[in-house]
Amino acid sequence: MTETIFNDTATPLTLLATRRSGKPRDLVGPGPDAAQLDQMIGIAARTPDHGKLAPWRFVVIDDRDALSQLIVQAYRAERPQAARAELDSLDQFARQAPALVVVLSSPSLTSHIPLWEQELSAGAATMNLLHAAHAMGFAGGWLTGWPSVSPAVRDALGDAHEKIAGFVFIGTPGRPLDERPRPDMARIVSHWPKAG
Numbered sequence: 580m581t582e583t584i585f586n587d588t589a590t591p592l593t594l595l596a597t598r599r600s601g602k603p604r605d606l607v608g609p610g611p612d613a614a615q616l617d618q619m620i621g622i623a624a625r626t627p628d629h630g631k632l633a634p635w636r637f638v639v640i641d642d643r644d645a646l647s648q649l650i651v652q653a654y655r656a657e658r659p660q661a662a663r664a665e666l667d668s669l670d671q672f673a674r675q676a677p678a679l680v681v682v683l684s685s686p687s688l689t690s691h692i693p694l695w696e697q698e699l700s701a702g703a704a705t706m707n708l709l710h711a712a713h714a715m716g717f718a719g720g721w722l723t724g725w726p727s728v729s730p731a732v733r734d735a736l737g738d739a740h741e742k743i744a745g746f747v748f749i750g751t752p753g754r755p756l757d758e759r760p761r762p763d764m765a766r767i768v769s770h771w772p773k774a775g
């Protein structure tokens with residue numbers, strides 16, 4: 580049986596065709612150093628963006644203790660009866676993988692470019708950050724979850740008009756990646772107009 584190769588950097592096409600996220604909890608060192616992170620973010624900033632608004636921002640998380648405290652405190656403020664296990668799982672969320680970049684959707688509210696288009700661009704920027712991580716030999720994982728919709732977490736990382744598009748965890752897979760089911764192409768691809 581031939582083993583599937585994931586994130587095969589041999590050519591741009593093989594990389595795209597074999598792209599596979601890492602599970603953030605399984606990502607270990609080595610992670611990117613500061614210069615590599617800067618390079619990844621520079622690549623992510625090269626994203627389609629109607630109107631040249633750059634409607635996204637990147638927050639590099641340098642202190643995981645502080646992030647854990649922020650998320651756990653926000654959760655406790657919202658749910659004072661939270662069980663220890665819930666708080667532990669949020670603490671673990673904050674500490675995954677060697678590197679973490681939070682991508683914020685940061686739309687211009689005065690532009691004529693629709694908000695929807697600006698938010699799509701933030702998703703694309705997040706995807707490009709993942710691609711850059713994989714192209715540089717790392718693996719990334721894009722998570723949202725409770726912290727991404729907490730106004731208190733958002734306020735600490737960004738401004739009131741911004742939204743957390745994703746927590747992008749980056750490192751090296753600590754265990755082999757495995758394939759996940761991929762969509763049935765016949766269901767998602769159609770031609771228009773329909774043949775006779």
Ligand SMILES: Cc1cc2nc3c(=O)[nH]c(=O)nc-3n(C[C@H](O)[C@H](O)[C@H](O)COP(=O)(O)O)c2cc1C
Nearest residue numbers: 598599600601702720721722723724725744745759
């Ligand atoms: C906006 C967004 C949010 C996501 N949030 C989570 C999440 O909170 N938890 C999770 O297990 N996967 C989440 N995922 C899915 C993973 O990032 C990943 O895409 C998925 O495991 C598929 O793997 P692949 O990237 O190799 O296709 C999210 C994906 C997107 C696009």
